[in-house]
Amino acid sequence: MADVWIAGVGMTRIGRRPERLQDLMAEAALGALAAAGLERPDAIVVATMNPEEFVGDGNFASNVASHMGFAEVPAVRVETATSSGAAALYAGFAEVAAGLARTVLVVGGERMTHLPTPRVSEIIGRSIDPYERSYGATMPALAGLVTRALMARGGLGAREMAQVAVKNHANGARNPLAHFQQAVSAEDVLASRMVADPLRLLHCCPISDGAAAVVLTTERARVRVAGIGQGADTLALRHREELTSFRATRAAAHAAFAMAGFGPERVDFAEIHDAFAPFELISLEDTGLLPPGKAGRATLDGETALDGRLPVNPSGGLKARGHPLAATGLAQIVECVWQLTGRAEGRQLDGRVALTHSIGGLATSNWVTLLEAV
């Protein structure tokens, strides 16, 4: 398997955007191509979770390719619900590693804010098991079940969960591309309205528009994809033996670290899928970055803050940077590449190895990617 390098990255500002999805994806893609110094990729991988419902367009790989003036470049679309961006990176990685293409443009995006929130929830909720959905279960509802079980396990309370949101908003305030660029206090979090008890509004990521893109290449560059892995689990939450740890993350991390040939101790910072604040805590333990049961304490102690031992979500995470579904897995890569190459002004970290973690559905298709600066 050939080494796969990241030649360039780009992304749009995340938030409420009036542009069409095609325009957002083109903006991110052209930014990544410019950063890579590449005029035209050999192949394109496109990630959108549900453009048919969100914006009314289908055949979206060809749609985006044509829109960017690359109508003749082979393009495919990849989808694994909310982790589609990470899945697209994997597909692009595989094409380059297998020698099928020398350069691949991977671009992901979503546009949702033009729709009313109940409609957006319903569309995202279609990734839930149909039986559980028939009981009114939405993503926040299932996340509420997971969170309640997590709190009952002990060692994790309202303060720890609130601190995740406080930290990620503080980071987002330093990121000019973030959806939310203002700080919140723990009191704000605990006073925000209840969404799915015990989850409150400020524990949950926003609905956002935006796009992100990565150019992968066989040519040696400054950042290498050291490892990438997928993990899977049952569609239905009720078919799982445990609620408070995601098997899909553990399997993805295991595969990624096995490919990289090193362990979690080498990771300097991470971008974690904090669609709901407690998911950051679960995922820090599932990826092996923190020992089981320690994530809450570490967060309260500031270990995962920008100036901590293991900064987590320097971009602001899904919570503050925002969560334009299929853009997110790639936006995490963009942030890590900027951090690894000294381009994260205002929130610059000092590190050589980064981990990204993306959750698809209610943790049915999760991804872990390891990036290494050389």
Place this chain on the structure above:
Amino acid sequence: MTPTVVPGAGEVVSFTTLYSPPEGFRSPLHIALVELEGGARFVCHGAETRGLKIGAAVAVEAVDEVYYFSHLGALDRARLFWRRAGRAGDRVTAIARSLAKRAWKGPSRGAS
């Protein structure tokens, strides 16, 4: 599809109250994940989750093929349960027997 006979009592694995439920559901919407004797897990609706705890025993019944949980500790909830269960004559006996057996044997886990 194989019909499944559902025992009348289960244990709460987790629960939540949804304040922005999807269209067609009342708000707030109480949802619990309940494990029945034998290990099968069901998503259930309930009238409320006040006082509910993970690991608590609840009654589970089906009304029009929708499963509901209700707290075994409170009298009003028990009444609600009986009223609903009354619609399925045969099941009442089965549920009563199951509950009696459970009460006789005591909780399967130590109090926590």
